[in-house]
Amino acid sequence: AVRLADDRRDDPLISVALGPHSVYALSEGALREVATVARESGLPVHLHVGELPNENDLSRERHGVAVVPFLERVGMFATHLIVGHGIWLDDDDRRTLASHSVGIAHCPTSNLRHASGIADVVAHRDHGIPVGIGTDGAASAPTLDPFTEMRLAIGLARVRALDAEALTILDVLTMATSEGARVLGLPDIGSLDPGCHADMVNIDVDGSAFHPVVDPGDVLTHLVWSGTPADVRHVWVGGTLVVRDREPCAVDVDRAIVEVDRRARRLAGS
Structure with a gap:
């Protein structure tokens, strides 16, 4: 990944990130190594966090602590971290993620297809966590359709809150554009401003x-x-x-x- 990033460093259309799957799928040593490489190379890290309802239990069994404290222990918050899914997070988790400028990639179709749960997007944003709209890849959302993802994101947020104004049209359009760019750490995309692509x-x-x-x-x-x-x-x-x-x-x-x-x-x- 680092070699690919170096080869493509001058290509404005390609950005490279490290992609370890999850806390429960990798050893502590492997995740520490990922965090070290990310810090040294400046590459962001994408990691599935809070996708499964039993994820904290799996982390405790393997690493002795829940997912978010474990990420802090291995130095992952010293990187530019992008959290995939973020369904099974509590307010303590949100405060920690927000304090480390972590962003969340919300993947509605994937979460429905795999019955993972409904992410509390409103709570994430209320805690100051930027949320972008993703797909989890073609294996989980085969059409890769941003319109479908926006529609599901706003609908699921409103159903979860039982509030038809919980997420507005402008909220979800922002998540699909400039807020998603913030999650990725790419300030020159996502809006039509001077200096942007x-x-x-x-x-x-x-x-x-x-x-x-x-x-x-x-x-x-x-x-x-x-x-x-x-x-x-x-x-x-x-x-x-x-x-x-x-x-x-x-x-x-x-x-x-x-x-x-x-x-x-x-x-x-x-």
């Missing part, structure tokens, strides 16, 4: 799903509750047009599908 999408709002519009804010409400990837007309990455009229500009999709299937069959047979 010109990462933009053009949404076709002429369809029936985006109406009626009585107030301009209604468009954003429709975007979260009704938007789909099919509504994305153009995409720019770093100012470069990469999708025009819903078609990739530099990718042969048919050829890519054939190649993906070929590699999948090779891996399945290995």
